[in-house]
Amino acid sequence: MITRVENLSNDQLNKIREMVGEAFVSNELFHNWGSEDERREDVMKYMSLYVDYVYQAGELYANEDMTGFIGLEDSCNKPVWPQIKMLFKMLTKIKYSRVKSLLSFVNQISKSNENYTKKRHLDTLMVCVDKNHQGKGIASELIRFAKEMSDKEAIPLLFDTDMKSYAEMYQHFGCNLYNTVTADNGVTRYCLVYRGISA
Numbered sequence: 001m002i003t004r005v006e007n008l009s010n011d012q013l014n015k016i017r018e019m020v021g022e023a024f025v026s027n028e029l030f031h032n033w034g035s036e037d038e039r040r041e042d043v044m045k046y047m048s049l050y051v052d053y054v055y056q057a058g059e060l061y062a063n064e065d066m067t068g069f070i071g072l073e074d075s076c077n078k079p080v081w082p083q084i085k086m087l088f089k090m091l092t093k094i095k096y097s098r099v100k101s102l103l104s105f106v107n108q109i110s111k112s113n114e115n116y117t118k119k120r121h122l123d124t125l126m127v128c129v130d131k132n133h134q135g136k137g138i139a140s141e142l143i144r145f146a147k148e149m150s151d152k153e154a155i156p157l158l159f160d161t162d163m164k165s166y167a168e169m170y171q172h173f174g175c176n177l178y179n180t181v182t183a184d185n186g187v188t189r190y191c192l193v194y195r196g197i198s199a
Contacts, residue, residue, distance in 0.1 A: 068138035071125030
């Protein structure tokens, strides 16, 4: 059963930050930050801030034993203050050159979803499964939960990834790849959508 994550202690939140950070160190999004060893510290910092944003926005969901997490954001209810806090902390905790390159990439791919972002939709902010629990159907459970939320609200569910293997996984789970955009740093953004019967 997937439920919203609430009322965490700082120790619990630290464990989630660590797990998510480790999962994203190898993500193509950060490839121009150097090798995995060179970028590890800043990726861990960035993903820690990102987890805080998703959690503070009330958009973090997890399975019962907290080994799988998904962030889901309704486009009609995007929280502004947590985003501002995250950006400010990024600028104070991560090398400016890396923040600049990341924002440049985001700017280049910002219109990749415009077919769907003009209307209400669900954004998948992240999907993460603890490395020691992968291959046990947790990702499937998380994505099924997201699809059920999409069906309930009758709105499209969007998935963005910079990893081809993840794009293939989302397609396996019933999503359609509808766009790809390659930025000047060589990273390709794969844009996928799940549209239920009524979406």
